[in-house]
């Protein structure tokens with residue numbers, strides 16, 4: 139079943155000369171690494187195709203590779219491949235509705251149809267793991283650089299094989315890559331996890347100011363002037379949420395940052411028990427069972443979201 143679907147994707151890729159690859163706004167390493175790895179693999183396999191990896195570049199992820207800029211799109215005869223994004227409004231780099239041929243590849247729960255081929259594997263640790271499956275089951279080619287990028291996505295989305303889903307199969311696949319391409323894991327890990335001291339100081343600020351309720355919910359509202367005083371931006375502050383896992387005093391935790399440009403609150407939520415994506419979906423968000431995001435316009439909505447999550451924790455602790 140899975141193999142057939144992957145072969146079908148390969149046959150589509152084979153058909154088109156121009157391919158645009160996109161992923162979600164506010165990228166993370168899995169989003170960027172998957173688009174660059176897929177682009178490189180297609181080009182390595184078919185050297186006459188034109189393949190572009192699109193979306194806003196983030197200086198933090200420059201080590202993964204360069205993104206492309208396009209002014210004139212071919213809407214009729216091209217193929218768009220969307221990676222790591224379940225809803226159209228979060229696609230970065232092009233207007234999906236204008237294109238005729240689309241393939242969606244994702245590991246998030248289904249949100250909406252992109253009106254093309256859909257390949258969703260919620261059991262995958264990352265989109266990079268799915269791209270590896272695609273390459274392993276078709277004639278798409280792999281090399282050391284592509285393998286390193288796929289590993290970056292798998293390692294960071296699974297938080298070093300700690301988050302669910304992460305099973306024996308992914309470890310075997312990763313081991314095969316390391317062996318075949320003689321990947322230096324220490325070097326790879328330091329590329330992913332190297333950070334400036336200012337970031338660690340900001341983490342210290344968050345740790346000191348996180349509010350924890352008696353129902354085991356933790357939250358913090360990060361004002362932009364505070365974040366910038368640590369030389370960080372809102373999105374990197376928000377991404378630090380993964381570093382606050384496995385803390386005894388809370389089971390759900392959220393970081394709130396302010397998006398001044400769009401005048402809204404962005405909320406990043408994590409859980410190590412209660413299922414949170416249901417509540418997130420009521421607040422213009424969604425995501426995985428234990429890892430979600432939301433965005434709200436008003437302080438009232440924000441308070442409601444915090445209350446809903448607090449009640450979720452209360453009910454969870456009862457069980």
Ligand SMILES: [Mn+2]
Pocket residue numbers: 168169222245264265295
């Ligand atoms: Mn992902």
